[in-house]
Amino acid sequence: MEFFLDTGIIDEIKEAMHWGIVNGVTTNPTLIAKSGRTQEEVIKEIVTLIDGPISAEVISTDKAGMLKEAESLAKIHDNVVIKLPLTIDGISACKVLSDQGVKTNVTLCFSSNQALLAAKNGATYISPFIGRLDDIGHSGMGLIEEIRTVYDNYGFQTEILAASVRHADHVREASLVGADVATMPLKCMKSLFKHPLTAIGLEQFLKDHQSTLS
Ligand code: E4P
Numbered sequence: 001m002e003f004f005l006d007t008g009i010i011d012e013i014k015e016a017m018h019w020g021i022v023n024g025v026t027t028n029p030t031l032i033a034k035s036g037r038t039q040e041e042v043i044k045e046i047v048t049l050i051d052g053p054i055s056a057e058v059i060s061t062d063k064a065g066m067l068k069e070a071e072s073l074a075k076i077h078d079n080v081v082i083k084l085p086l087t088i089d090g091i092s093a094c095k096v097l098s099d100q101g102v103k104t105n106v107t108l109c110f111s112s113n114q115a116l117l118a119a120k121n122g123a124t125y126i127s128p129f130i131g132r133l134d135d136i137g138h139s140g141m142g143l144i145e146e147i148r149t150v151y152d153n154y155g156f157q158t159e160i161l162a163a164s165v166r167h168a169d170h171v172r173e174a175s176l177v178g179a180d181v182a183t184m185p186l187k188c189m190k191s192l193f194k195h196p197l198t199a200i201g202l203e204q205f206l207k208d209h210q211s212t213l214s
Helices: 010-015 029-035 039-049 063-076 088-099 112-120 130-135 142-152 168-176 185-190 197-214
Strands: 003-004 025-028 056-057 080-085 104-109 126-127 159-162 181-186
Touching: 003 010, 003 185, 010 039, 010 185, 025 029, 025 181, 029 039, 039 056, 039 063, 056 104, 063 080, 063 159, 080 088, 088 104, 088 112, 104 112, 112 126, 112 142, 126 142, 130 142, 142 159, 142 168, 159 168, 168 181, 168 185, 181 185
Parallel strands: 003 025, 003 181, 025 056, 056 080, 080 104, 104 126, 126 159, 159 181
Antiparallel strands: none
8 A cells, every 4th residue: 555645845755754654745725825935846856756646636627738738747757646636627637647658636526426537537546535524424434445446346447545634443444444655744654653552562561671771
């Protein structure tokens, strides 16, 4: 399972990039806005830090506009993945970009039928938003499971990118149901390392080691 950092904040990427577990980065217009910089500035810097897929989202809502934006985003670096919304225009643009060999991440996916459309048009990644589904009382993880079944039924190669991940248990469950990737905020990634028994055990080991010195 690959881990992507879900952020537009360069300092967060710099903090996690040496842990050896960050395989890529996802951004969206909200995350970019939090950085106080333009998408182009942020993406240009991220590609110098992480050698892996970096998702940058188009803002246009029409196919022609999406393709124009995709062209300039893809020019930034080979690792840039074009993030497209799950609309008729987004899915149509996905087909054009896939045929050109440009990597795509279809975002704002909330049903397995939507995921099926993205896979049919050759999306590199599908991003089901599990946290936002949980927020409205639906099962985000159930959706990941459904998409896994549909993709396996037909042998689709589109990778399931669990998005809108809010806590460590989302990562645990997503790995159990076979998501290919989980993208998560820095706080969530840090929490994966933690267990109270690890902290207690380490404290005791260090104390016992000290006792051998005196
Ligand atoms: C990432 O690709 C998504 O845009 C992001 O995970 C959405 O997360 P949120 O629902 O916490 O905003």
